[in-house]
């Protein structure tokens with residue numbers, strides 16, 4: 186037997202013995218789970234037998250309360266261990282088929298012998314709990330696997346830095362408990378496993394990359410010291426992958442202190458949420474909190490205000506003709522994205538502290554209780570040295586008191602007596618019960634009918650006042666939309682001494698048109714919520730300890746500043762690629778973070794290697810950028826991307842159908858026809874749906890399956906496909922320089938195959954890229 190075979194034999198034996206240990210552990214845990222679940226069942230069955238219920242005297246009630254509490258605690262303890270063991274069993278179940286993916290032999294300085302460290306998704310000890318059979322990939326020692334080749338190596342622990350020599354680094358592919366591949370770095374080139382992983386089909390769910398994390402990605406994953414970690418990575422460089430591995434790392438590193446509930450990820454669209462949903466559970470961790478920024482804003486804006494979403498804004502920008510209106514809107518978007526606008530709002534808030542706040546009338550049954558004017562007068566009677574939010578809290582208290590007074594008075598009104606007759610049977614019953622209950626504690630008897638009427642009028646009046654009280658508690662008496670609208674008037678500019686620019690008048694004009702009909706454009710949403718928070722005095726969240734922002738280049742400076750205020754105590758990981766900025770405000774930005782964002786402890790990591798696409802696709806997409814020289818496509822073979830010049834729409838559709846069928850035959854599972862906009866996607870979908878089994882992806886789509894998809898470019902952000910077909914790469918679709926980044930984003934979604942279609946007028950964005958394309962023409 187040669188050395189290689191002997192090594193393989195040795196390793197397979199080790200896998201077999203580890204799997205045996207896992208099986209034993211699984212059996213043992215399953216028995217424990219069974220025992221606990223039957224215990225829990227028993228507690229549930231006998232819950233009330235073991236509780237002493239006695240409510241005669243206050244002391245007895247207290248005893249009853251504690252008795253119930255004790256039983257409930259017992260039950261929830263069992264349920265907790267049951268769920269904990271259940272999770273452990275699931276992880277072991279996965280470990281059984283692929284217990285580890287790597288091995289390093291490390292000889293610590295000063296030690297005689299080296300130790301073999303096997304790395305897997307979780308750690309496993311032998312039966313005596315003495316030796317690690319598998320080390321968790323997140324353990325301190327595991328980092329040498331990612332950071333070094335054989336030779337001198339070191340890693341950090343809480344006790345300090347450990348130095349030594351790595352004598353062996355081995356990678357495994359283990360499937361169904363069998364070693365299918367085994368490579369020693371140093372002997373072979375070392376990228377085989379990565380080649381194999383990247384050569385696989387795209388998935389509708391993102392994969393974990395634990396086995397092949399690259400050194401620079403490991404830096405992101407294990408970074409603990411920076412308050413703000415900024416990752417600028419080219420398309421396909423593993424930003425999202427590293428972010429998710431980082432979440433898993435943090436949950437491991439701070440186990441007991443940090444839970445998934447303390448981590449928040451802002452993602453680009455709802456589809457992306459489901460795309461990444463399985464990565465953490467596969468690693469045995471729970472998913473963090475996840476939302477799009479739009480979802481957050483929506484939750485903060487009253488339903489009566491019509492909010493334009495981010496995608497509607499993008500559609501407008503991409504479809505719009507360059508009219509005067511259009512140009513002004515673009516200017517307005519750009520202005521409202523900037524910190525200068527935040528300064529204007531801060532100045533406006535100073536003004537509002539002295540005058541100018543607007544309120545809504547408080548009405549009940551069409552009757553005015555407290556007028557907006559009265560509320561305003563009351564507000565400005567408070568000491569001006571108090572902040573607006575403090576005065577608002579006083580005002581709220583005053584309003585609630587006033588409303589309660591009205592409520593009491595209202596009970597005597599004639600309309601109440603009349604409406605009582607129309608109350609439901611249940612209301613009478615409730616009133617009766619209340620009377621009975623009251624009587625029990627009060628032996629003085631009143632005239633029952635009189636009392637009943639009183640209780641019923643209370644019920645009735647409360648019914649009208651309850652929503653009003655609720656609204657006041659939510660500060661709905663503040664007329665935010667008009668306050669925000671007022672900012673865009675000449676009067677305010679003068680009174681508040683706002684420092685505005687030359688475009689301000691135009692910006693005011695178009696803002697007022699929308700705001701006066703309670704419409705809030707996407708560019709207004711963040712400033713609006715900012716203003717609202719500074720009037721109400723919303724406190725930043727202290728429970729979120731880590732915020733991740735993916736596709737960070739799509740956030741404006743103002744949005745960043747706002748998010749910073751929302752999570753003042755959190756560490757932040759911002760991941761982005763300036764070349765994939767799709768919003769108007771980011772189309773010319775040169776950094777994913779505004780330069781003046783947070784001076785505090787900030788660290789930047791730049792990722793230049795792109796893993797997603799084959800080299801020919803990578804070379805092509807790199808050529809699309811004006812400053813793409815730093816991008817290093819991963820060396821994976823594949824076909825050159827093609828550009829097919831078609832005669833007309835019919836020809837385009839015939840070519841697409843042929844290509845899709847061809848790609849399917851080659852075994853590609855996810856094929857995306859990427860259109861520029863939702864409008865174009867719908868047209869493409871309707872023209873092709875009879876020829877191909879298609880799925881149309883729209884902004885509300887929350888998950889996708891394998892197959893052929895038609896998708897607007899901006900919704901494909903963050904996602905990847907085996908093959909991408911660009912529906913229209915003509916100058917009709919992509920002609921503005923500002924669309925270069927969108928075009929680049931669409932093309933970089935392809936893993937293995939990329940095909941572009943155009944009519945004779947090829948997009949000018951392709952002018953420097955023709956050498957990287959196989960061009961064929963159907964035009965005679």
Ligand SMILES: Nc1ncnc2c1ncn2[C@@H]1O[C@H](COP(=O)(O)OP(=O)(O)OP(=O)(O)O)[C@@H](O)[C@H]1O
Pocket residue numbers: 379382383392394397398399402418419420421422423424425426427762765796797902903904905933
């Ligand atoms: N270390 C790695 N090992 C294996 N695969 C990797 C690694 N890094 C990245 N990949 C793969 O490369 C592809 C791109 O990764 P990912 O989506 O995380 O990149 P990204 O930088 O967020 O991309 P984009 O900005 O273009 O959306 C994925 O298929 C991912 O699994």
